[in-house]
Amino acid sequence: MTRPKDTFTERCRVFLETRWKAVSDAIESGQFDDPLLPDHAPLKDCIVNCLRSGTKSYHYVLPTQILCKCVDDGLDCHSLQAAYTKPGAFDARTIAHDVMVPFDQANHRVLGGSAEPYVNNPLRCPAVVKRYRSQQKNKEDWDNLIKVLDAVEKTGSADFTLKTFDQILLEIHRLLAEAQVMYPTPSRVSLKQTVDLVERFAAVKSGGERIEMVCAALFRAIAGVFGLFDEIRRQKVNAADAASGMGADIECCFKGDIALLVEVKDRSLTLTQLDTKLDVARAKKITEILFLAKPGIEPVEKQEVEERIRSEFSSGQNVYVSNFSDFSTGILVLLGEKGRVRFLSYVGQELDKANSSIVHRRAWVQLLKSV
Numbered sequence: 001m002t003r004p005k006d007t008f009t010e011r012c013r014v015f016l017e018t019r020w021k022a023v024s025d026a027i028e029s030g031q032f033d034d035p036l037l038p039d040h041a042p043l044k045d046c047i048v049n050c051l052r053s054g055t056k057s058y059h060y061v062l063p064t065q066i067l068c069k070c071v072d073d074g075l076d077c078h079s080l081q082a083a084y085t086k087p088g089a090f091d092a093r094t095i096a097h098d099v100m101v102p103f104d105q106a107n108h109r110v111l112g113g114s115a116e117p118y119v120n121n122p123l124r125c126p127a128v129v130k131r132y133r134s135q136q137k138n139k140e141d142w143d144n145l146i147k148v149l150d151a152v153e154k155t156g157s158a159d160f161t162l163k164t165f166d167q168i169l170l171e172i173h174r175l176l177a178e179a180q181v182m183y184p185t186p187s188r189v190s191l192k193q194t195v196d197l198v199e200r201f202a203a204v205k206s207g208g209e210r211i212e213m214v215c216a217a218l219f220r221a222i223a224g225v226f227g228l229f230d231e232i233r234r235q236k237v238n239a240a241d242a243a244s245g246m247g248a249d250i251e252c253c254f255k256g257d258i259a260l261l262v263e264v265k266d267r268s269l270t271l272t273q274l275d276t277k278l279d280v281a282r283a284k285k286i287t288e289i290l291f292l293a294k295p296g297i298e299p300v301e302k303q304e305v306e307e308r309i310r311s312e313f314s315s316g317q318n319v320y321v322s323n324f325s326d327f328s329t330g331i332l333v334l335l336g337e338k339g340r341v342r343f344l345s346y347v348g349q350e351l352d353k354a355n356s357s358i359v360h361r362r363a364w365v366q367l368l369k370s371v
Contacts, residue, residue: 011071013099016063019070020103023169028359034170035163043151044167046144051111051171053141060104060117061128061145063172064096066152066165073158076127077149080118084126093118108179108362110172176358183348183364185341186371194332194340197367199325201347202294208266210360211324212249215264215292217346218328219252225339229254234350247284248277260288268298269321271305278312278319289319296323344368 026032036044050062068090069077076088083089096118104111117123125132128145136142152161189197202211216234223229231253235246250262263277269291281289297305309319332340348368351361 008072009094009098012067012095015071016067016099016103019165020169023166024173027170027173032170034167036167040151043148043164044171046147047164047168048171049144050141050148051168051175053138053144055122055136055138055141056112056114057117057120057122058138058141058145059111060096060100060114061123062148063103063111063165063168064092064100064118065128065149066161066168067099068092068095069152069161070158070165073161077152078127078129078146080123080128081126086127089126093123107172107176108181110175110179173358176362177355179358181348181352181358181361181365183345184368185345185348186368187341188337189340189344189371190337191329191332191340193371194344195325195329197344197371198328201364201367202266202324204363205266206360208264209354209356211266211292211294212264213350213354213356213360214328214347215262215324216250216350217343218331219250219262220346220350221335221339221343222331223252224342225335228252229259234354247280247286248289258284258286260290261286262290262292264324265291265293267293268295269293269305270298271301271308274305274308274319278317281317287316287318289317291319291321292324292327293321294324297321 023032034044036047047062050058053059065077065079068075072090074088075090076084076086078084079086079089080092081089082091097116100111101115101117104113111117114120122136122138122142125135128142128149130146133139133142148164152164155161198214202214204210212234216232219229219232223232229252233246233251233253235249247258248261248263250264251258252260252262261277261281263273265273274291277289277291281287305321309321312319332343335343348361348364351364
């Protein structure tokens with residue numbers, strides 16, 4: 001069934017989707033500044049306070065009211081009900097429930113997960129104005145709402161209204177970093193599906209973060225299925241090994257000892273990187289070292305690296321190098337279907353433990369949904 005394109009609700013939905021994509025893309029590319037700064041810093045603070053308010057209904061008010069004002073400048077953004085006696089009155093509840101609630105659900109319930117926020121007691125009044133302050137338990141945040149809506153109405157500028165709305169979306173995007181993400185791990189998954197998920201996830205440049213999360217999850221699955229390790233330690237992504245006290249990106253331990261060091265590279269392994277890690281391993285008296293380099297060994301240094309590995313064997317160091325795809329595929333075969341399902345759930349857990357960017361967490365959610 002085709003949705004009508006000319007209703008106010010549909011126009012609001014399209015506008016929200018368009019601005020959310022534009023703001024999100026700009027933020028994630030590092031090319032977006034706070035629209036209300038530096039001239040309207042107090043207003044920005046009001047927005048943050050409303051979106052973090054202890055009164056959940058208020059989380060929906062600002063994005064809904066300003067969204068409506070962006071789409072139709074003739075509306076009074078204070079209005080909650082068409083019964084409001086001022087010019088520009090309209091029913092904001094319809095937009096909140098038909099547009100903002102689905103947006104909230106699609107974005108990990110970042111606003112609070114309310115199904116009908118405008119039917120709650122705080123919003124059972126015609127408008128967000130001082131006249132109805134007395135019936136609000138949370139008077140401070142009601143005042144914050146009024147300050148933002150007043151500023152938009154008094155300015156009377158479509159450009160300022162848009163900047164205010166973009167600032168609201170920016171703050172919502174920031175809240176996403178704190179949102180609990182639900183990972184829809186499938187109950188069944190084939191080897192081909194798992195390999196495809198991992199390859200698509202790791203293919204995006206992330207400074208090594210994505211592939212490291214996947215590797216940590218993989219070794220957790222190995223530990224659980226085969227009992228080779230009883231603890232998997234992973235350092236913070238991009239943290240220096242020496243500073244973190246770790247011997248490598250991942251340490252696989254058994255009965256208190258490090259049984260295997262795992263160094264994860266999203267680029268080709270070089271001789272310098274190999275030598276650096278060997279020095280660390282010797283100092284910690286660790287003899288088993290695995291390099292998982294996404295593309296493998298640097299081609300121009302392949303012979304030197306292989307010769308170094310052979311010479312290290314004679315001195316008691318076992319060094320293994322594999323490209324990530326070959327290693328992970330072989331392990332995923334041995335894990336079996338139940339182990340693969342467990343592995344996929346571990347990826348999400350590792351992303352949460354590392355407090356990874358919402359960009360990476362959302363990407364993993366979307367990939368899981370594709371199975």
